[in-house]
Amino acid sequence: MLVRNALPQPRVWAYDADGMATNHFSPFTADPQFTALYDEMAARWFADEVVDARWRMWLLTRWARHARSVPGAFAEFGTYRGGCAWMVLSTAELGPERRFYLFDTFAGIPHENLTEAERASEFGGRLADTSVEYVAQLLAPWGDIPQLVPGDVFATTESAPAGPLAFAHIDLNAAAPTEHVLRHVYDRLSPGGVIVFDDYGWTGYEDQRARIDAFVASRPEELVALPTGQAVLLRSP
């Protein structure tokens, strides 16, 4: 079916980065406070480049703000140098009673539990240029809200507080730990709670997508894939 827009569309992209281009309204372009925060974060996020992932970061932070009305803690699985966590904390204004658990080895992707394709692409050992000390210092302005949980998620999820979750960001870049974390999170997610998957639609992460799809297929929720490569699941009541 051929669908035409009634109005002529501009030929200039409002956003053209991070694997997508759009000429639709991109709300962060009209939000100088978000832009300033993003620029501050991006300048120290990766050691060798400044990346423009504003659409992903905008959606992540909007879902985090949305989840403030849901009871439970926030959690991120895959924190690296704390860029997403810093943006969530800077924009979501979490109350002092809320906890934001941050799971990572803080020493790179473990070589264990990778799929054949992930091993062939040499995922193991990537993203090691971080540390508990670096992220703890970065997030120190938020006091006790951020709680770092260092170690392999296969070892740390069960030892972490088991209370309800309102919001989870899963950004582990590997299939087996993503599936492990998804099982852990789903059972604890409050009704209306949000899971944001960072890697879902990205080329090279097909093994991860297959495991997420297989998990969600037998659940009542619908996984919503986004043009940013992210996907979102909202927990049914």
Ligand SMILES: C[S@@+](CC[C@H](N)C(=O)[O-])C[C@H]1O[C@@H](n2cnc3c(N)ncnc32)[C@H](O)[C@@H]1O
């Ligand atoms: C793409 S990075 C996360 C990016 C992060 N959200 C940010 O804001 O920059 C993926 C992270 O997942 C972590 N990771 C991957 N597999 C893990 C595992 N089995 N246990 C703990 N951390 C893991 C890596 O150490 C890495 O820091």
